[in-house]
Amino acid sequence: MRMKTFRAATTTAAFAKVKADLGEDAVILSNETITDNGCKCCEVVAAIDHTPSSSSSKQTRDDVVDEALQDSAGWQREWSQIKSQIMALMKPQIELNRLSPKQKIALEYLEREDVNEKVLARLYCALRDEPKRSIMAALDPLLKATPFEQKHWTAKFQAFTGPGGAGKTTSLVRLALQFKKNHPRTRICLATADGGRGKGRLVLKHYAELSGLAFREIITREDFALLHKESDQFDVIFVDLPGLPGNTTLEEWLQLYGMHGCRDMSMHLVLNPYYSEAQFERFFEKYKSEQLASVIWTKLDEACTFGAVLNMACASGLPVSALSYGASLKNSIKAASEEMVWRLLFMRTLPNGDIQP
Numbered sequence: 001m002r003m004k005t006f007r008a009a010t011t012t013a014a015f016a017k018v019k020a021d022l023g024e025d026a027v028i029l030s031n032e033t034i035t036d037n038g039c040k041c042c043e044v045v046a047a048i049d050h051t052p053s054s055s056s057s058k059q060t061r062d063d064v065v066d067e068a069l070q071d072s073a074g075w076q077r078e079w080s081q082i083k084s085q086i087m088a089l090m091k092p093q094i095e096l097n098r099l100s101p102k103q104k105i106a107l108e109y110l111e112r113e114d115v116n117e118k119v120l121a122r123l124y125c126a127l128r129d130e131p132k133r134s135i136m137a138a139l140d141p142l143l144k145a146t147p148f149e150q151k152h153w154t155a156k157f158q159a160f161t162g163p164g165g166a167g168k169t170t171s172l173v174r175l176a177l178q179f180k181k182n183h184p185r186t187r188i189c190l191a192t193a194d195g196g197r198g199k200g201r202l203v204l205k206h207y208a209e210l211s212g213l214a215f216r217e218i219i220t221r222e223d224f225a226l227l228h229k230e231s232d233q234f235d236v237i238f239v240d241l242p243g244l245p246g247n248t249t250l251e252e253w254l255q256l257y258g259m260h261g262c263r264d265m266s267m268h269l270v271l272n273p274y275y276s277e278a279q280f281e282r283f284f285e286k287y288k289s290e291q292l293a294s295v296i297w298t299k300l301d302e303a304c305t306f307g308a309v310l311n312m313a314c315a316s317g318l319p320v321s322a323l324s325y326g327a328s329l330k331n332s333i334k335a336a337s338e339e340m341v342w343r344l345l346f347m348r349t350l351p352n353g354d355i356q357p
């Protein structure tokens with residue numbers, strides 16, 4: 001048996017080191033938060049029964065590329081066949097002449113705004129042969145908003161997840177400060193699980209100190225268990241989660257940190273509207289979780305179409321809770337309403353009234 005100790009700023013980073021060095025079969029013997037040179041970090045002791053095989057090192061780079069392409073080419077061919085068959089089945093059924101001229105214009109407009117084919121097909125089914133039905137009547141059931149206000153979001157833990165750079169830390173700080181402004185006596189804690197020494201951690205710490213909010217770090221599952229135990233002293237705890245590395249899914253990450261199934265937690269997925277369709281599909285797989293409760297859209301000021309907001313609402317069934325439209329800390333995020341989203345989609349109007357070119 002080979003035993004080795006790994007240290008890293010976070011549990012995720014330490015586990016990644018274990019995987020890279022000892023492989024998938026490594027057994028974790030301990031996982032603790034320790035202090036190293038005055039900084040908190042995670043120490044994992046792992047062991048493996050055998051020496052990892054080095055057969056892969058005999059492969060040349062060309063072998064590896066060939067092997068990967070062989071696999072993916074077959075898979076991609078199959079997928080694109082399925083996709084084109086589905087589209088071929090659907091397309092002829094979308095007969096635009098079964099819509100009124102007004103409905104047709106609305107559908108064509110939404111297509112230009114990057115509303116995807118699945119959503120357009122649903123709208124078409126709701127409108128066809130009903131020339132008097134308004135586009136809004138068909139759209140209404142597809143998208144809901146639950147404004148990010150204290151009365152709507154009552155769980156003790158409000159966690160922010162999503163890809164790196166999406167605007168999680170920024171939105172979290174802005175929304176926490178809004179809670180504080182609207183209800184000054186609320187006992188708020190800002191907790192970071194995003195990298196022991198990362199920039200997000202410093203931002204959160206800075207604003208917590210500046211605004212008299214409590215601050216906690218979550219480096220291992222022990223830290224979260226501890227925070228959970230002391231959670232009675234806070235009314236709300238905002239948790240900043242990291243962008244997840246590699247193939248790690250949100251569910252796996254939550255299991256690792258003991259947050260999986262935490263009943264008193266609402267999780268908000270932070271996204272930008274200008275990712276590609278393929279990227280959205282990937283994020284959808286990576287971040288899907290029973291614990292997700294809403295989507296927060298950020299960087300609206302940098303987007304030129306907003307179809308993604310509707311696409312995501314239809315695919316996930318999640319309400320939109322906040323809309324962010326600027327890098328500055330003040331006046332750049334609003335608790336979402338359905339009207340705001342429709343203005344965004346149909347008039348390219350941001351929640352502050354600015355119109356996107």
Ligand SMILES: Nc1nc2c(ncn2[C@@H]2O[C@H](COP(=O)(O)OP(=O)(O)O)[C@@H](O)[C@H]2O)c(=O)[nH]1
Binds near residue numbers: 166169270299325
């Ligand atoms: N233009 C614009 N920039 C934003 C917005 N929200 C966040 N940012 C910027 O995006 C960058 C990444 O944000 P951050 O909160 O650190 O992302 P995280 O990695 O998801 O935590 C920062 O420079 C933010 O100032 C927004 O709504 N509009």
Ligand SMILES: [Mg+2]
Binds near residue numbers: 168169194200240
């Ligand atoms: Mg961050």
